[in-house]
Amino acid sequence: MTPRALRRLPLNTAALLVFVLAVFPVYWMVLTAFRPTRDIQSETPRFLPVSVTLEHFANAVAADGFWTFWRNSLLVTAGCVLLALVVALAAAFAVARLRWRGRRGFVLMVFVAQVAPWEALLIPMYVIARDADLLDRLATLSLVYFMITLPFTIVTLRSFLAAVPAELEEAAQVDGCTRAAAFRRVTLPLLAPGLLATSLFGFITAWNEFAFANMLVIKDQDDRTLPVWLSSFSNVFGTDWGATMAASTLFALPVLVLFLVLQGRVAAGMTGGAVKG
Amino acid sequence: MNPLPRHPRGRRRPLGPALWPYLLVAPTVLGGALLLGYPLVRNLLISFQEYGLAELIRGGAGFVGFSNYRTVLTDPEFWEVVRRTFWWTLVNVVLIMVISTLVALMMQRLGRKMRILVTSGLVLAWASPVIATTTVFQWLFASRLGVVNWLLVRLGFTSFEGYSWLADGPAAFTVLVLIVVWQSVPFAAITLHSALLTVPAELYESARLDGAGGWRIFRSLTLPLLRPLFGLVLCLEVIWVFRCFAQIWAVTKGGPGEATTTLPVYAYRVAQSLHRYDLGAAVSTLTVLLLMAALIAYFRQLLRQEADR
Numbered sequence: 001m002t003p004r005a006l007r008r009l010p011l012n013t014a015a016l017l018v019f020v021l022a023v024f025p026v027y028w029m030v031l032t033a034f035r036p037t038r039d040i041q042s043e044t045p046r047f048l049p050v051s052v053t054l055e056h057f058a059n060a061v062a063a064d065g066f067w068t069f070w071r072n073s074l075l076v077t078a079g080c081v082l083l084a085l086v087v088a089l090a091a092a093f094a095v096a097r098l099r100w101r102g103r104r105g106f107v108l109m110v111f112v113a114q115v116a117p118w119e120a121l122l123i124p125m126y127v128i129a130r131d132a133d134l135l136d137r138l139a140t141l142s143l144v145y146f147m148i149t150l151p152f153t154i155v156t157l158r159s160f161l162a163a164v165p166a167e168l169e170e171a172a173q174v175d176g177c178t179r180a181a182a183f184r185r186v187t188l189p190l191l192a193p194g195l196l197a198t199s200l201f202g203f204i205t206a207w208n209e210f211a212f213a214n215m216l217v218i219k220d221q222d223d224r225t226l227p228v229w230l231s232s233f234s235n236v237f238g239t240d241w242g243a244t245m246a247a248s249t250l251f252a253l254p255v256l257v258l259f260l261v262l263q264g265r266v267a268a269g270m271t272g273g274a275v276k277g
Numbered sequence: 278m279n280p281l282p283r284h285p286r287g288r289r290r291p292l293g294p295a296l297w298p299y300l301l302v303a304p305t306v307l308g309g310a311l312l313l314g315y316p317l318v319r320n321l322l323i324s325f326q327e328y329g330l331a332e333l334i335r336g337g338a339g340f341v342g343f344s345n346y347r348t349v350l351t352d353p354e355f356w357e358v359v360r361r362t363f364w365w366t367l368v369n370v371v372l373i374m375v376i377s378t379l380v381a382l383m384m385q386r387l388g389r390k391m392r393i394l395v396t397s398g399l400v401l402a403w404a405s406p407v408i409a410t411t412t413v414f415q416w417l418f419a420s421r422l423g424v425v426n427w428l429l430v431r432l433g434f435t436s437f438e439g440y441s442w443l444a445d446g447p448a449a450f451t452v453l454v455l456i457v458v459w460q461s462v463p464f465a466a467i468t469l470h471s472a473l474l475t476v477p478a479e480l481y482e483s484a485r486l487d488g489a490g491g492w493r494i495f496r497s498l499t500l501p502l503l504r505p506l507f508g509l510v511l512c513l514e515v516i517w518v519f520r521c522f523a524q525i526w527a528v529t530k531g532g533p534g535e536a537t538t539t540l541p542v543y544a545y546r547v548a549q550s551l552h553r554y555d556l557g558a559a560v561s562t563l564t565v566l567l568l569m570a571a572l573i574a575y576f577r578q579l580l581r582q583e584a585d586r
Contacts, residue, residue: 014383015391022398022463026405028424029413045424087308090301100298109309115513115575116313117568119520119541120561123548124320130333147312150305208406210523215545227408231527241416252409259404 029252032245033057040242056242060250063236063243065222065229070250072138073226076213077206079142081199084149088198092157093183097166113151122215129216136220141213145206153198160194161187200262204255226251323558330552338555345559354535355543355560359567362519362539365450369518372458374511377465382495384470396467403463411524414456418442446536449529453537456524461517465510472506473499505582512575519568540564 032040036053039046060066094100095107125144126135134140164187172182210227217223229236230251237243325340332338349355380399384392402410418425420441429437442448476499484494500507522541525531531538531546538546541564548557 008388011383011386012388012391015387015395018380018383019395019398021459022395022402025410025413025417025459026401028417029409032416041422043422043427045422045427087304091305094298094301098298098301103298106302106306110305111576111579113309113313115516115572117516117520117565119522120544120565121313121316121320122541122545123554123557123561124316124323126548127323127328127333127554128316128319131336143312147308150308154305204404204406208408210408210527211545214526215549227406227523230408230412233412239419239421241419241422244412245416248409248412252406255406256401256404259400 026252029245029248032241033249035242037242056240056246057250059237059240059243060247063247065224066247068222069224069226069229072223073207076138076141076145076225077203079139080145080149080206081202083142083146084153084202085195085199087146088150088153088157089195091154092161095154096158096161097169110151110154114155116148116151118148119211122211125212126215134216136217136223138223140216141209141225142206144212144216145202145209148209149202149205152201156198156201157191157194160191160197164190196262200258203258207255320558320561323555324562326555328553328555328558333552333554341555345555346563349556349559349563357535358538358540358543361535362567365454365521365539366515366519368454369457369461369521370511370514372454373461373465373514373518376458376462377469377510378507380462380466381469381473382499384466385473399463399467402459403467407460407523408527410460411456411527414452414459415443415528418452443529444533446533449533449537453525453528456528457518457521460524461514465514468510469503469507472503476502505578508578509575509582512571512578515571516568516575519564519571540567 031047031049033056034049034052034054036051036055039050091106091110095103129135129140168186168190169179169182172186173179177185208227209225210231213225213228214231217225217228230247233244233247237247323338324345325342326332326338327341327344328338380395384395387395417423420426420439425442426437426440429440440448442452480498480502481494484498489497519539520541521539522545525537525539525542526545529537531542540560544557544560544564547560548554
């Protein structure tokens with residue numbers, strides 16, 4: 001070993017330890033999900049895959065209502081993300097590009113709303129939803145998640161918008177575009193990374209949300225979302241850890257895939273900079 | 278809805294600059310008023326009313342002044358929960374901040390390959406859904422066949438043979454702390470690391486030439502430069518940990534007994550299982566008031582950062 005490598009040994013060991021601690025729970029989840037029951041039941045755990053089975057995934061998917069909850073989560077999430085994107089884009093445009101009275105106050109309110117104590121609103125939200133006959137509805141959840149993600153989406157889109165020079169739009173307007181067309185043809189494509197980044201955030205928030213889903217869907221169990229279903233795994237699978245981990249893996253998968261795919265695109269979009277050329 | 282509706286050419290001038298901004302932010306303002314403002318006000322109202330199951334079904338709740346607050350504030354159980362919530366916040370936040378700072382400082386010193394390895398590990402943990410990883414931790418800490426018990430027994434702590442973590446108050450508390458710390462460190466560490474990258478290398482260079490040691494450099498160079506962002510992350514973590522509900526509810530529902538009941542869990546339990554929505558609302562309002570200090574500190578940091586730009 002070279003002296004340099006020896007000197008770096010403690011540091012690299014610490015780094016390796018951090019990596020293992022960060023990754024192990026996720027690794028163990030996937031490993032258990034693919035592991036035959038007799039290996040899970042073994043008294044000494046093995047840390048490397050030996051034999052692989054899809055049996056637990058079959059059990060998880062066959063569990064009561066799995067597809068319904070999956071679909072519910074997807075619908076709620078898609079509704080929240082689309083609504084937040086459209087509403088936030090309009091607001092971000094007004095804040096970043098236009099001058100108007102009350103703009104500073106509006107921005108301040110958005111910042112405040114970003115850390116709104118949502119957990120403290122569970123009770124009034126339940127009462128309001130009950131009065132308005134909105135309990136056990138997916139649309140209600142979508143609306144709540146929309147509001148939870150909206151402030152962050154506005155703040156992020158605003159900074160992405162501010163990074164696109166307004167002169168580009170003005171040039172297009174000089175060339176005869178209307179302001180709307182200039183925005184759509186010139187700015188919107190440049191904004192794609194920002195839109196992706198914020199939808200990723202909205203997706204993760206809505207997909208993971210537990211407290212409101214647990215509170216606002218009570219009677220009609222068919223309207224539950226995946227997090228609530230997963231949190232009650234012991235009622236569904238008992239101590240069948242294989243099936244529980246398979247269900248967890250299936251739940252985590254879309255987020256992890258999106259994160260991997262979009263992270264790259266977002267970073268590439270930001271560094272590539274269509275403006276440069 | 279089109280974010281920028283195409284307006285008829287003729288009317289563009291008169292309407293133009295005056296009204297458009299307000300039309301564009303109208304949906305946001307409306308959504309905020311209905312979905313955030315109204316529930317906040319309603320929470321305050323309910324906390325001053327008598328609001329039980331009967332009022333929930335029939336309506337017609339009457340105002341009772343500060344009676345709910347009096348009930349809550351004179352209940353020793355409430356103060357026990359407050360004490361526990363502060364303890365919970367303190368333990369989690371201190372662990373999160375110390376570990377994240379160490380990880381960020383470590384990442385700064387790593388070679389390229391190791392840094393990418395650590396970063397991707399952190400991002401993976403960060404991106405994993407909270408309820409999924411919370412479920413995994415229950416498996417890791419399972420009394421039978423759980424890896425943690427196996428490891429502890431192998432290390433010589435034989436009393437952990439078949440140990441049931443969630444049946445004992447302090448043990449369940451520990452498991453929840455580990456879950457929350459594990460889930461929170463990636464964000465804090467990555468943010469602090471990216472802040473460290475903004476410190477010019479020359480500064481370190483000259484400090485080292487002046488003969489400053491590692492700890493000295495950290496204390497008088499890194500820490501002051503990082504203070505604004507450090508403060509911001511600290512406030513955010515306080516807010517998140519204080520408000521934490523999903524993990525606690527999914528793992529222990531506040532139990533065993535009351536051992537892991539923090540304020541948000543307490544409010545939920547009072548409202549949902551006792552059907553005392555009025556008391557629950559009062560607890561929620563008190564929770565927000567207690568959080569206020571952290572929230573105000575957060576905004577001061579935020580405004581200072583904005584001003585620095």
